[in-house]
Structure formats: C-alpha cells, structure tokens
Amino acid sequence: MNVYFDTFPTPAGEFSIAINDVGAVVATAFGSETALRAQLKSSFDELIRSPKRVASPRAQVLAYFSGKRNGFDLSLAPVGTPFQQRVWTALQEIPFGETRSYGALAKMLASGSRAIGRANAANPICLIVPCHRVIGADGSLTGFAFGEEIKLRLLRHEGALAAA
Numbered sequence: 302m303n304v305y306f307d308t309f310p311t312p313a314g315e316f317s318i319a320i321n322d323v324g325a326v327v328a329t330a331f332g333s334e335t336a337l338r339a340q341l342k343s344s345f346d347e348l349i350r351s352p353k354r355v356a357s358p359r360a361q362v363l364a365y366f367s368g369k370r371n372g373f374d375l376s377l378a379p380v381g382t383p384f385q386q387r388v389w390t391a392l393q394e395i396p397f398g399e400t401r402s403y404g405a406l407a408k409m410l411a412s413g414s415r416a417i418g419r420a421n422a423a424n425p426i427c428l429i430v431p432c433h434r435v436i437g438a439d440g441s442l443t444g445f446a447f448g449e450e451i452k453l454r455l456l457r458h459e460g461a462l463a464a465a
C-alpha cells in the first residue's frame with residue numbers, strides 16, 4: 302500500500318496530511334513530512350507527495366482555518382487498538398467550540414483518565430480527530446503532541462477559550 306501526503310501552511314504552522322490508496326486519512330501532523338512519518342502507525346510501501354490526491358482534505362483543513370468549516374467530512378482510517386478507536390470516536394463527538402476533560406471522557410467510556418490520556422496521545426489524526434479539545438479537569442491545556450501553543454491557538458480559533 303502506498304500512502305500519499307502533502308504539507309501546506311496554515312495559521313497554526315505547517316500541516317501535513319497522509320491518505321491511503323482509497324483516499325482515507327491515515328495520519329496528520331503539525332509540521333513537515335518528518336512529523337507526519339512519526340504519526341504513521343501502519344506499514345506502507347512508500348510515502349509519496351501528491352498535492353492532487355490530498356486536495357480534498359487539504360481544502361477542508363484550510364476552510365476550517367478560514368472559519369468556513371467547523372467540522373470535517375472525510376473518510377478516516379486511523380490504526381489503533383479497539384480501545385483507542387473508541388476514544389477517537391468519542392473525540393469526534395466533542396462539538397466545535399467545546400472541550401471535555403480527561404475525566405469526563407473516562408466516565409463516558411467507563412475507563413480511567415490515564416488510559417484516556419494515553420489513547421488521546423496516540424491519536425494519529427490530529428485536528429480532524431480533535432484531540433486538542435481534551436483538557437485537564439482544572440482547565441489546563443495538559444499535553445498536546447505538537448505543543449501547547451498550537452493547542453491554545455486551535456481552542457481560541459474555535460472559541461473554546463477567550464483570546465488573551
């Protein structure tokens with residue numbers, strides 16, 4: 302299986318998207334191809350730059366950043382355990398402009414906060430599967446693979462946090 306990707310600028314920095322042969326998103330990353338490779342959990346034959354193949358997800362991400370979209374309508378194919386998949390599905394149910402604590406997700410999924418945190422951290426499709434919407438019980442921005450500054454920007458963009 303080949304994986305196709307593109308990297309492009311956004312208001313939160315470079316963003317990379319990888320899709321599989323059927324066009325499903327398999328990984329995303331804030332950063333370049335190197336950051337994207339770190340997110341890819343599945344085996345693949347080759348990672349091929351193809352802006353044309355990645356045009357639809359790219360357009361949706363750019364529409365999100367321009368304020369024209371508050372959700373994504375993309376086929377997703379993240380690789381993870383059944384528990385991780387349950388957590389990632391729950392993340393997609395957190396509405397634009399809202400946050401949830403690790404504890405709230407743990408209660409919803411009948412799990413522990415640490416297990417939720419580990420699954421959240423393993424999410425290979427950041428932004429589209431909105432792991433940035435999970436915060437500490439005290440409102441802290443605890444953890445984000447691409448840094449708290451990007452997490453803060455995303456939450457402010459969505460109106461989940463007031464601008465400083």
